[in-house]
Amino acid sequence: MDVTLLGTGAPQGLPRPDCPCASCATAVGEEARAATALLVDGVLLLDLTPGPAFAAARAGRSIAGVRQVLLSHPQNGPAVELPPGLPAPGRVPDGRELALISGHRVRAVPLDAPGTGYAVTSPDGERLLYLPPGTAPAGLREAAAPYGMVLLDVLGRPDGLARLRAAGAVTATTDVLAVHLGHEVPPGRELHRRLAAAGARAVPDGTTLIVGDYHAVPDLPRRTLVLGGARSGKSVEAERRLEAFPDVLYAATSGTREGDPEWAERVALHRERRPASWRTVETQDLVPLLAADGPPLLIDCLALWLTHAMDAVGAWDEEKWAAGGARALAERVAELVAAVRATRRTVVAVSNEVGAGVVPATAAGRRFRDELGKLNAALGAECEQVLLVVAGQALLLRG
Numbered sequence: 001m002d003v004t005l006l007g008t009g010a011p012q013g014l015p016r017p018d019c020p021c022a023s024c025a026t027a028v029g030e031e032a033r034a035a036t037a038l039l040v041d042g043v044l045l046l047d048l049t050p051g052p053a054f055a056a057a058r059a060g061r062s063i064a065g066v067r068q069v070l071l072s073h074p075q076n077g078p079a080v081e082l083p084p085g086l087p088a089p090g091r092v093p094d095g096r097e098l099a100l101i102s103g104h105r106v107r108a109v110p111l112d113a114p115g116t117g118y119a120v121t122s123p124d125g126e127r128l129l130y131l132p133p134g135t136a137p138a139g140l141r142e143a144a145a146p147y148g149m150v151l152l153d154v155l156g157r158p159d160g161l162a163r164l165r166a167a168g169a170v171t172a173t174t175d176v177l178a179v180h181l182g183h184e185v186p187p188g189r190e191l192h193r194r195l196a197a198a199g200a201r202a203v204p205d206g207t208t209l210i211v212g213d214y215h216a217v218p219d220l221p222r223r224t225l226v227l228g229g230a231r232s233g234k235s236v237e238a239e240r241r242l243e244a245f246p247d248v249l250y251a252a253t254s255g256t257r258e259g260d261p262e263w264a265e266r267v268a269l270h271r272e273r274r275p276a277s278w279r280t281v282e283t284q285d286l287v288p289l290l291a292a293d294g295p296p297l298l299i300d301c302l303a304l305w306l307t308h309a310m311d312a313v314g315a316w317d318e319e320k321w322a323a324g325g326a327r328a329l330a331e332r333v334a335e336l337v338a339a340v341r342a343t344r345r346t347v348v349a350v351s352n353e354v355g356a357g358v359v360p361a362t363a364a365g366r367r368f369r370d371e372l373g374k375l376n377a378a379l380g381a382e383c384e385q386v387l388l389v390v391a392g393q394a395l396l397l398r399g
Contacts (some may be wrong), residue, residue: 001122001211003040003149004061007049008205009033010133010182011073019183026187030204035080036179038130038151040120043102045069046130048080048089059206068100073115073132091116111135119147126211129169133180136160143169148212154178154200155185158244159275161198166246166277175215176200193394198244221384221399222346227353227376228389235300237389238350239274245346247295248278251286253304284308290339290347297343302351302379306372309333315371316364333375341382351376353388 007013014033015024027033037049039056042065049055056063069082069089082089092098092108094116099105103123108116115132127145131137131152140163150170152160155178164170178200185191195201199220203209224241228234242248274280278298283289284305289297299305313328314320340347355373360366380386385399 001041001120001124001126001128001148002208003038003128003151003211004056004059004208005151005177005179005203005205006037006039006052006055006059007034008036008177008179008181008202010180010184011035012182014182014185016183021183023183023185023187027183031188031191033181033205036133036151039063039066040128041102041104041122043067044100044104044106044120045086046118046120047072047132048082050080052080053083055205059208061208067102068098068106070098070106070118071116072118072130073135092118110138112138122211128211129164130179131157131160133182137163140164140167140169143167146171146174148173149175149177149209151177151179153180154195154198154244155191156180158198158240159277161200161244162246162275162277165244172199173214175209175211175213177209178202190393193396194240197241200244220346223340223343223383224348224385224387224399225376225380225383226348226350226387226389226394227380227397228350229353229356232389233392234350234352234389236392237387237394238298238300238348241348242296242298242346243275245296246277248275249289249295249297250274250278250280251289251297251299252280252282253284253286253299253301253308254282287335287339290336290343290345292345294345296346296348299347299349302349302375303354303372305336306333306375307368310368310371315367318363321367329371333371333378336375337378337382340379349379349383351379 013035015027034049036047038046039061045066053063066086069087071089071091092106094108094110097105097107105121107119109119111117113135115135117131117137119129121127127147128149129147133153134156136157136159147169154161176199178195226234226238286299309329309332313325315325315329354369360369386397388395388397
């Protein structure tokens, strides 16, 4: 089964007319996208893009053989015209299946937002799933088999991809394509970096793909260290890397601070931002979590873990530090680094980068800065990927 993407953009396309934003300004060449529409084996058209006949011709295809046109969402983009000779567009009721004369079967997939998803099976048994913008599947059961290709709003609804993974409908062999790309997505290379972190990719308009063919997507690193200064966006970046995956375990090292309402507000904001399917554990005992098998682990953050470790060994007292505190802290750090090195689960860890600022005025502050720098360097050496987040922008340092 071959699929030609006549468009890969949001209903209003990318760029939007007369929009001055950065995404629209840089959406040129292969990054310019018409509203998403799919031509399946030349006989089935899913959604419409302005000028479908011309879009198909630019891709070296023809819509003359289309026998069924199905719409997946309310049309809220530019006006489109149905070319002469095409059948009138329709929809398939949720849960119902439509059999085409070509041998294709199209089943309507219920969604959690207005619209209809379509699961298409070819005469040879190849399977693809197409979801409209801003939607995720509802009432999913365990899949009998994974889809060969899934096309959905990856960045707008990463939880939809997480649900499909949880049900076994998307596995490592599924080609995950991002569609409905609008000016809300980041411009240029940042778009493709974020998609790769979710195990997905985007292709230019007019691309023809074969369902079931292998396409290389960058392997998701098992261990990632995300560094950044205060309010740099490092925690958001770390969470974003796992939001398309189900059953994430969030290890919060912050603890509680009685009588500090500002700190409580920070913690609450972090909790509200996490997907509902994630589980949170508040702990500084990270080694057992790293040693255990389980879903992806997000650690936020190592700077707070180090603070607790330094408290425990008396690092702020010169006598205790000299009398064994330094050695005890080094042993704790070595144990954590060894656990990261040996872990078999996917790990994303967050830490502060504090070495580029003003030299702390106190000996305790300088000690913390030095020990955190050494911890970051030791953990970074064990990670396949290291990122530095500055002003919300992730810079790849390693991987």
